[in-house]
Amino acid sequence: xxxxxxxxxxxxxxxxxxxxxxxxxxxxxxxxxxxxxxxxxxxxxxxxxxxxxxxxxxxxxxxxxxxxxxxxxxxxxxxxxxxxxxxxxxxxxxxxxxxxxxxxxxxxxxxxxxxxxxxxxxxxxxxxxxxxxxxxxxxxxxxxxxxxxxxxxxxxxxxxxxxxxxxxxxxxxxxxxxxxxxxxxxxxxxxxxxxxxxxxxxxxxxxxxxxxxxxxxxxxxxxxxxxxxxxxxxxxxxxxxxxxxxxxxxxxxxxxxxxxxxxxxxxxxxxxxxxxxxxxxxxxxxxxxxxxxxxxxxxxxxxxxxxxxxxxxxxxxxxxxxxxxxxxxxxxxxxxxxxxxxxxxxxxx
Amino acid sequence: xxxxxxxxxxxxxxxxxxxxxxxxxxxxxxxxxxxxxxxxxxxxxxxxxxxxxxxxxxxxxxxxxxxxxxxxxxxxxxxxxxxxxxxxxxxxxxxxxxxxxxxxxxxxxxxxxxxxxxxxxxxxxxxxxxxxxxxxxxxxxxxxxxxxxxxxxxxxxxxxxxxxxxxxxxxxxxxxxxxxxxxxxxxxxxxxxxxxxxxxxxxxxxxxxxxxxxxxxxxxxxxxxxxxxxxxxxxxxxxxxxxxxxxxxxxxxxxxxxxxxxxxxxxxxxxxxxxxxxxxxxxxxxxxxxxxxxxxxxxxxxxxxxxxxxxxxxxxxxxxxxxxxxxxxxxxxxxxxxxxxxxxxxxxxxxxxxxxxxxxxxxxxxxxxxxxxxxxxxxxxxxxxxxxxxxxxxxxxxxxxxxxxxxxxxxxxxxxxxxxxxxxxxxxxxxxxxxxxxxxxxxxxxxxxxxxxxxxxxxxxxxxxxxxxxxxxxxxxxxxxxxxxxxxxxxxxxxxxxxxxxxxxxxxxxxxxxxxxxxxxxxxxxxxxxxxxxxxxxxxxxxxxxxxxxxxxxxxxxxxxxxxxxxxxxxxxxxxxxxxxxxxxxxxxxxxxxxxxxxxxxxxxxxxxxxxxxxxxxxxxxxxxxxxxxxxxx
Ligand code: SF4
Ligand code: SF4
Numbered sequence: 002x003x004x005x006x007x008x009x010x011x012x013x014x015x016x017x018x019x020x021x022x023x024x025x026x027x028x029x030x031x032x033x034x035x036x037x038x039x040x041x042x043x044x045x046x047x048x049x050x051x052x053x054x055x056x057x058x059x060x061x062x063x064x065x066x067x068x069x070x071x072x073x074x075x076x077x078x079x080x081x082x083x084x085x086x087x088x089x090x091x092x093x094x095x096x097x098x099x100x101x102x103x104x105x106x107x108x109x110x111x112x113x114x115x116x117x118x119x120x121x122x123x124x125x126x127x128x129x130x131x132x133x134x135x136x137x138x139x140x141x142x143x144x145x146x147x148x149x150x151x152x153x154x155x156x157x158x159x160x161x162x163x164x165x166x167x168x169x170x171x172x173x174x175x176x177x178x179x180x181x182x183x184x185x186x187x188x189x190x191x192x193x194x195x196x197x198x199x200x201x202x203x204x205x206x207x208x209x210x211x212x213x214x215x216x217x218x219x220x221x222x223x224x225x226x227x228x229x230x231x232x233x234x235x236x237x238x239x240x241x242x243x244x245x246x247x248x249x250x251x252x253x254x255x256x257x258x259x260x261x262x263x264x265x266x267x268x269x270x271x272x273x274x275x276x277x278x279x280x281x282x283x284x285x286x287x288x289x290x291x292x293x294x295x296x297x298x299x300x301x302x303x304x305x306x307x308x309x310x311x312x313x314x315x316x317x318x319x320x321x322x323x324x325x326x327x328x329x330x331x332x333x334x335x336x337x338x339x340x341x342x343x344x345x346x347x348x349x350x
Numbered sequence: 351x352x353x354x355x356x357x358x359x360x361x362x363x364x365x366x367x368x369x370x371x372x373x374x375x376x377x378x379x380x381x382x383x384x385x386x387x388x389x390x391x392x393x394x395x396x397x398x399x400x401x402x403x404x405x406x407x408x409x410x411x412x413x414x415x416x417x418x419x420x421x422x423x424x425x426x427x428x429x430x431x432x433x434x435x436x437x438x439x440x441x442x443x444x445x446x447x448x449x450x451x452x453x454x455x456x457x458x459x460x461x462x463x464x465x466x467x468x469x470x471x472x473x474x475x476x477x478x479x480x481x482x483x484x485x486x487x488x489x490x491x492x493x494x495x496x497x498x499x500x501x502x503x504x505x506x507x508x509x510x511x512x513x514x515x516x517x518x519x520x521x522x523x524x525x526x527x528x529x530x531x532x533x534x535x536x537x538x539x540x541x542x543x544x545x546x547x548x549x550x551x552x553x554x555x556x557x558x559x560x561x562x563x564x565x566x567x568x569x570x571x572x573x574x575x576x577x578x579x580x581x582x583x584x585x586x587x588x589x590x591x592x593x594x595x596x597x598x599x600x601x602x603x604x605x606x607x608x609x610x611x612x613x614x615x616x617x618x619x620x621x622x623x624x625x626x627x628x629x630x631x632x633x634x635x636x637x638x639x640x641x642x643x644x645x646x647x648x649x650x651x652x653x654x655x656x657x658x659x660x661x662x663x664x665x666x667x668x669x670x671x672x673x674x675x676x677x678x679x680x681x682x683x684x685x686x687x688x689x690x691x692x693x694x695x696x697x698x699x700x701x702x703x704x705x706x707x708x709x710x711x712x713x714x715x716x717x718x719x720x721x722x723x724x725x726x727x728x729x730x731x732x733x734x735x736x737x738x739x740x741x742x743x744x745x746x747x748x749x750x751x752x753x754x755x756x757x758x759x760x761x762x763x764x765x766x767x768x769x770x771x772x773x774x775x776x777x778x779x780x781x782x783x784x785x786x787x788x789x790x791x792x793x794x795x796x797x798x799x800x801x802x803x804x805x806x807x808x809x810x811x812x813x814x815x816x817x818x819x820x821x822x823x824x825x826x827x828x829x830x831x832x833x834x835x836x837x838x839x840x841x842x843x844x845x846x847x848x849x850x851x852x853x854x855x856x857x858x859x860x861x862x863x864x865x866x867x868x869x870x871x872x873x874x875x876x877x878x879x880x881x882x883x884x885x886x887x888x889x890x891x892x893x894x895x896x897x898x899x900x901x902x903x904x905x906x907x908x909x910x911x912x913x914x915x916x917x918x919x920x921x922x923x924x925x926x927x928x929x930x931x932x933x934x935x936x937x938x939x940x941x942x943x944x945x946x947x948x949x950x951x952x953x954x955x956x957x958x959x960x961x962x963x964x965x966x967x968x969x970x971x972x973x974x975x976x977x978x979x980x981x982x983x984x
Contacts, residue, residue, distance in 0.1 A: 042831035080525040092516035106524035185902040185914035251832040253861035254905035
């Protein structure tokens with residue numbers, strides 16, 4: 002069991018002058034054995050956060066902790082956090098059989114009760130087991146990625162991530178390159194695996210419906226900052242932050258209506274530019290209940306709401322977030338810092 | 351490999367390979383066959399010109415120059431290859447080292463290579479020749495080291511691009527060491543282009559070597575290579591030109607052999623479809639229909655449209671007999687998986703299918719004009735003013751080097767004869783109409799200064815420069831975030847209301863189409879399988895595929911405790927379509943009838959067409975239960 006925690010994490014690329022702060026002071030806990038969905042638009046920094054957790058992006062401030070240990074200080078050769086990439090066409094070496102790709106990720110050294118796979122036969126058996134775990138025939142281990150469909154490749158990528166015996170799996174938009182008919186089966190698999198193996202998971206996607214389907218909690222990222230976190234069902238059914246509300250309304254579904262929406266001065270506002278994040282609340286140039294719509298709310302242009310947000314299980318970084326209502330049970334510390342207090346079962350209702 | 355074989359059938363490929371084999375065979379065999387002759391001193395025949403006995407004449411000791419030229423092949427080629435080997439090895443090491451070494455050390459190497467690359471190769475070779483001393487070994491090392499920086503640069507660029515791939519990142523996350531990543535992932539994936547470069551480089555090394563020997567700092571007597579023979583021969587160029595010409599030709603021919611071979615391999619690796627033979631067919635409309643345009647006519651009338659492409663295994667037909675009409679002000683959505691032919695259908699309607707693709711149709715009319723048979727010029731004007739296209743990738747729809755305003759204005763200048771000023775004014779007006787903020791300022795910006803959503807708006811604005819009767823939007827919002835997607839879809843809807851243009855919206859997202867269109871065409875394997883009003887889609891869809899599509903997409907009300915629906919299997923390849931219904935393999939209602947006879951699209955009620963032998967009849971809540979199975983595992 003292991004908890005992944007982002008502590009005031011900041012990721013900055015480039016030089017002092019022309020740099021880009023892709024992730025800015027993110028506090029987020031992925032409680033052991035649960036799935037946290039991370040949503041946000043392109044440029045919000047969600048992939049950067051994932052890459053920071055596995056060491057592919059520089060953590061320039063704060064820490065990423067696994068059970069209290071900085072992931073950068075973990076013993077060499079131990080890779081407890083694994084990432085599954087978006088594009089199954091570029092995440093597998095085209096010249097390696099899928100069996101070799103999976104075998105490559107098997108641990109070579111034993112760690113804390115984890116078995117090592119040194120000899121060929123043990124590896125072979127393990128690869129076969131993993132292939133079956135992700136719903137593929139063990140006989141496919143000799144296939145090259147080019148012989149497989151997108152959905153099958155994504156299964157291989159999952160198997161490779163699991164081969165490393167991870168405690169935490171980060172899935173970065175793993176279904177967005179797939180056809181809808183295949184997406185469902187990959188999502189089913191992810192859920193099955195997560196429940197069976199008790200994985201801790203950070204599930205990143207721009208698709209709210211997909212995130213809602215697999216996640217226990219949802220965190221919403223906007224221009225490098227978390228603007229709202231809460232139990233999945235509750236957050237999406239009753240979003241508190243204006244940006245989350247926008248996302249929920251804009252999500253296409255067979256029942257809602259995309260075209261009917263009130264005209265507002267910010268209806269056609271451009272998405273934020275991470276190179277020049279606005280002052281105060283970063284969402285204010287687009288906020289339908291913010292300063293551009295309601296003049297009295299000028300505080301939004303100067304004071305960053307993240308710093309004064311209330312501490313509750315469901316929290317939103319907004320000066321004028323809707324009242325959380327009867328579920329509003331303040332907890333002693335910022336939950337985003339200490340983890341979600343409630344067990345996951347009660348959020349599944 | 352297949353590509354390589356295909357290329358070997360071209361005359362150039364054959365020439366190159368034959369030439370190279372000949373040169374290599376000569377290098378092996380010549381000393382054995384002509385060795386004795388080449389060293390036989392004949393004091394009776396000193397410095398003779400060409401004759402029957404001595405094709406190229408003889409040298410100062412009466413040795414046969416022709417034999418010597420042939421025998422010199424081995425040394426010349428051998429040394430060149432050796433030098434090349436050194437160059438490639440050193441170069442690859444230098445080029446890939448930055449990927450393995452710590453950052454600092456890597457940077458130093460990159461800097462050194464960058465400096466070395468700036469010097470001309472021959473200059474470096476001369477420099478090294480002096481450093482290593484005059485003689486064969488020195489020359490080999492000199493040329494080897496002189497070519498190394500070039501290779502290092504190539505290897506560096508190639509490995510940097512491979513190192514940026516996700517699979518390398520994945521290996522690193524999995525704890526695979528840097529050296530192992532280099533050997534297992536990077537080297538195999540850069541080997542092909544490196545080999546090509548080495549082959550071409552061998553030709554260059556041959557020339558450089560000949561150069562050094564010619565200058566007297568290469569091969570030393572009594573050994574001899576082409577360069578030395580050339581040097582010796584040149585002293586007597588006036589008395590016996592053949593003595594210099596022979597080795598000269600040998601150098602050129604051998605160099606050419608290496609170069610051509612390299613180019614051949616490069617071409618084989620680069621171009622993936624050497625299908626020239628199949629390209630020459632053109633389209634022929636089955637029945638050109640005379641035009642009679644008036645306003646009650648549909649904007650777009652498509653009957654029996656098919657699109658075909660040649661492939662390695664024959665013709666593929668990704669669009670097979672599509673029929674629909676689109677009235678003024680109507681919005682029709684086309685949905686389907688990738689490969690269903692939805693985009694090709696739209697492209698065919700815009701006359702954007704390029705050769706080798708072949709478009710045929712019983713009827714294909716836009717604004718009453720037959721698209722397949724009307725005169726080219728007339729069509730250009732018609733399409734230029736009345737058809738607007740919006741593509742998926744807003745980064746490629748504009749010319750990156752020209753200002754947005756000018757690109758819009760161009761349309762009006764070209765088709766409506768507006769002046770430069772007037773056209774630009776109209777462009778600004780149109781940008782305002784598509785709600786681009788500060789349009790006058792924005793018109794002066796370049797495409798990269800626009801965000802994705804803004805660019806799509808500008809693209810729609812471009813369509814509005816004329817008087818569009820049809821807007822074809824091919825996955826216009828797939829690359830955009832949901833909030834921006836909503837803005838763009840709303841804009842399209844508003845434009846449709848304002849201008850009464852018809853909209854053909856292609857999307858993989860059935861929810862997007864349902865919410866923005868009047869009618870939905872569901873495509874599968876190149877056919878329309880169902881056509882019905884969007885409002886009735888969720889309740890009255892009767893084709894098993896449409897039902898399945900609706901069931902697999904989770905929405906914000908999906909039951910989280912039940913597995914999502916899936917459609918097992920894959921669509922058939924367009925080159926291997928089954929005899930009956932193309933969906934039969936994946937359809938749970940499939941019967942023998944489905945597998946033998948292809949269902950046609952037929953009306954089944956008001957505004958509803960269907961191609962299925964066994965339409966689903968019960969309304970709503972079905973489809974998710976029994977179709978839960980694991981995709982692709984069998
Ligand atoms: S703080 Fe103000 S601008 Fe920001 S989301 Fe809340 S209301 Fe809108
Ligand atoms: S024709 Fe048969 S196989 Fe095809 S969709 Fe209908 S029931 Fe299924």
